[in-house]
Amino acid sequence: MTTSNPRKRSTSASPSPSPPKLTAADLPPISESEAKVMDVLWQTQPATAEQIFAQLQSSKGWHVSTVKTLLGRLVKKNAIATETDGRRFLYRSLLSRDVYVSLESRSLLDRLFGGKVAPLVSHFAEQRKLSKRDIAELRRLLDELDHD
Amino acid sequence: MTTSNPRKRSTSASPSPSPPKLTAADLPPISESEAKVMDVLWQTQPATAEQIFAQLQSSKGWHVSTVKTLLGRLVKKNAIATETDGRRFLYRSLLSRDVYVSLESRSLLDRLFGGKVAPLVSHFAEQRKLSKRDIAELRRLLDELDHD
DNA sequence: CACGTACGTCTACATCTGTAAACTGTTGCG
DNA sequence: CGCAACAGTTTACAGATGTAGACGTACGTG
Secondary structure, three states: OOOOOOOOOOOOOOOOOOOOOOOOOOOOOOOHHHHHHHHHHHHOOOEOHHHHHHHHHHHHOOOHHHHHHHHHHHHHOOOEEEEEEOOEEEEEEOOOHHHHHHHHHHHHHHHHHOOOHHHHHHHHHHOOOOOHHHHHHHHHHHHHHHOO | OOOOOOOOOOOOOOOOOOOOOOOOOOOOOOOHHHHHHHHHHHHOOOEOHHHHHHHHHHHHOOOHHHHHHHHHHHHHOOOEEEEEEOOEEEEEEOOOHHHHHHHHHHHHHHHHHOOOHHHHHHHHHHOOOOOHHHHHHHHHHHHHHHOO
């Protein structure tokens, strides 16, 4: 590694007093499959592996083991936490969907649109992926923003 | 594979007569590093490995071999093609940046915003990632769209 | 109290990614 | 004409990912 390197791990201890629900900005990347698990969790906050499995079983056809592995990896990545509920675990997300979405969106924006939102929207416009309702919605949004 | 499975490979021979510049919609996924190579290519269409390397060397600090490997993989993935230029190769992209951007954007949109653009923009708005210029730009865009 | 059962963990394994060294064939130069 | 330089191809290898079976352990039950 000579010059620059993305996805670096900042091992330095941040002296800031933020111990609670880590809003982590650079935690290990969540893979796509893992994200699917997070999706379930985000919908049904504390959930048992069984419940999560049920969801993914029907939507993705995954085996129980698969789900458990993913849960394990997510725990290791600090994206979710477990609280004991008798004999089983209750999984709860530490990484909020909002933060995740932000990270992913920001990443795409930076990688493909020079970090600017307008070009992104422009792109969708060119692709004719914007319906009239989309346009109306967007205009409403912009108006709202002006009121701030 | 029981139920659904994204990213499937359509090995079936398509009887359609589209041999030129494949606008391929489901070619093997391009990795992030590979995308960096594509970036260079998209800027400087036909380029030698040496030229590409030069770019990536300064921006990413990669070794020549690394770049060559990436080029090789991209060729294998049919994302780029080579045309012989004397002793060396000239690499040219088959996958256009536009198509790539579309695929990536669409993917994000579907994965995180239910396929709707408005929520995406809304998200950026909430994150206060929209500058006044962004907003103005967007409004201009919307106006343009109305004129169609 | 022995056991099956339920649930989490460990192990497995093929493929993909990031990175790069080793190898090979070709060609220009001395 | 032989060899160094060059450019593409192979091989390498660790870590991530997708997927899942094997294993270990605690617990309720007969």
